[in-house]
Amino acid sequence: AQSVSQHNHHVILSEAASLELGCNYSYGGTVNLFWYVQYPGQHLQLLLKYFSGDPLVKGIKGFEAEFIKSKFSFNLRKPSVQWSDTAEYFCASWMDSSYKLIFGSGTRLLVRP
């Protein structure tokens, strides 16, 4: 069955540190990949998405992700985090043959000022 794995459940960083959150998916066909963020008390919001084309995707608020097909990975990166990036981050995939999003279990990021 298709699945999405996020191996870092909790990450604590200081401001200005670099961030990389891991995401792996299990599906051999064409996938569409997403990173969603949920700030405390707010809705899930889309950070970025990959459908096709350039495997390096840039999103909002300085986030980017790289799709590496050979590694089934779509890791999220940010060169310098801010306290306001404290949130829960979810990787998700959407297979062409279905319309539902398959989410990872999420990574809670705490950025210390």
Added chain:
Amino acid sequence: DTGVSQDPRHKITKRGQNVTFRCDPISEHNRLYWYRQTLGQGPEFLTYFQNEAQLEKSRLLSDRFSAERPKGSFSTLEIQRTEQGDSAMYLCASSLENNEQFFGPGTRLTVL
């Protein structure tokens, strides 16, 4: 506010009672999705509508759960004979064709 809205935001009920949640999608979106999220987990797909047609249901959706989208606009999710295991956040999302899904704030259900 033109985003996805859900009502109620919180619901506390006793085991065995029926509950109904409502979702109002973004007005031009033809696709509507329901997900369930429990503590420490990502959202899990429950069901999906394209206009008024329910096209897919997860195995998570037991026969106590029913969803409707009668006129292709708002949707309702009903849970009959609630159980403590139904306690979760129920999320609604909408999208336009094969595009990103926009999520509502969710309805938090607590079954006592």
